[in-house]
Amino acid sequence: MNKLFVLVVLLSVLISCKSEKKTSIKKETKNEVIVTDNFELIKATENSKTVLILFGGFGENPTAIKREFDILTIAKDNNINVLLMNYSKKLWLLESEKKELAKLLQSTLEKHNLHKKDIFIGGFSSGGVVSLHISNYILGKKEFYIAPKGVFIADSPIDLLALYKTSQLNIKNNFSDVSVAESTWVLNLFEETLGNPKDSISNYEKYAVYTSESDYTKNLANLKNTKLRFYIEPDSIWWKENRNREFNQTNAFYIQELSASLKKQNFKNVEYITTENKGYRANGDRHPHSWSIINKENLIAWMME
Structure with a gap:
């Protein structure tokens, strides 16, 4: 009789533990x-x-x-x-x-x-x-x-002015096809929209985050x-x-x-x-x-x- 009682108690404890584990599971939230x-x-x-x-x-x-x-x-x-x-x-x-x-x-x-x-x-x-x-x-x-x-x-x-000058140098060096193509595009865009910085760097200062040459x-x-x-x-x-x-x-x-x-x-x-x-x-x-x-x-x- 005592053995049967102990067995029932152990089973109850195990079932209780499993039940607690199940309720502790947290569903992952989705953004x-x-x-x-x-x-x-x-x-x-x-x-x-x-x-x-x-x-x-x-x-x-x-x-x-x-x-x-x-x-x-x-x-x-x-x-x-x-x-x-x-x-x-x-x-x-x-x-x-x-x-x-x-x-x-x-x-x-x-x-x-x-x-x-x-x-x-x-x-x-x-x-x-x-x-x-x-x-x-x-x-x-x-x-x-x-x-x-x-x-x-x-x-x-x-620095747009620096980018303009670096692009000029990249084209002159003609070292990398990727660099030359990108630099050609930059020069054409800048001269068409901002002008040539030799005439004035004011447009470059106006639109750039920073202009190193004039700080x-x-x-x-x-x-x-x-x-x-x-x-x-x-x-x-x-x-x-x-x-x-x-x-x-x-x-x-x-x-x-x-x-x-x-x-x-x-x-x-x-x-x-x-x-x-x-x-x-x-x-x-x-x-x-x-x-x-x-x-x-x-x-x-x-x-x-």
Whole structure:
């Protein structure tokens, strides 16, 4: 009788334990995804406090950004909303384009109840140029209330005058077909829209993020109290072997110059972050001009500070 009683008690305990394990299972929540012609929004289903807005490099759409910069998993783990902009092919922004883009961002964030969150804006290559320009514009206009808490760029062509001169040199050297084709396109575009800098560099100063030759930084004046991060991979050997460029002909050099200039002007939160052998495209190709130079975990930590 006692043995039977003990057996019944043991079975009851085992059944109870199994029952408790079953009730402790938590279903994985899925993010809400909203896709339009202008953007792809991956919205956190929990009560999130943060929005990350990303601009791709020249010609990149949301699909390309996701392929080259696998940020969505860690963003989900940290309950961060991610807005991938389908807005590229811009090396500078006209005043009308800034206003139109700012209105699009504000209406999008407002519609999806994200405008009161901590907002961070960043981008790779030309997307970084757009990120800095639009952030500076938003902070300078009272009609917009989506001021970014932080802005970051990855190997962006911030100096248009320097890009013009480097393009001239690339064509003269005739070292790489890719470099010559890109440089020819740049020169034609710049001379058609901005003019020849020999006549005046004022247009280049007006539209560039930064002009090193004249140390012109007025296009960033409204970001003095905003957290800024500049990511670069100064691989001089790669650029010399693959494009026949010196370090002072790369985006990294001018970003370094800008960082130093802003710090001299008492910009409080400027970080210049260099990497080594981190630049790889999604297909495995080695290239220091890549999204992958951004450490995703460290970026998220910076945002969550």
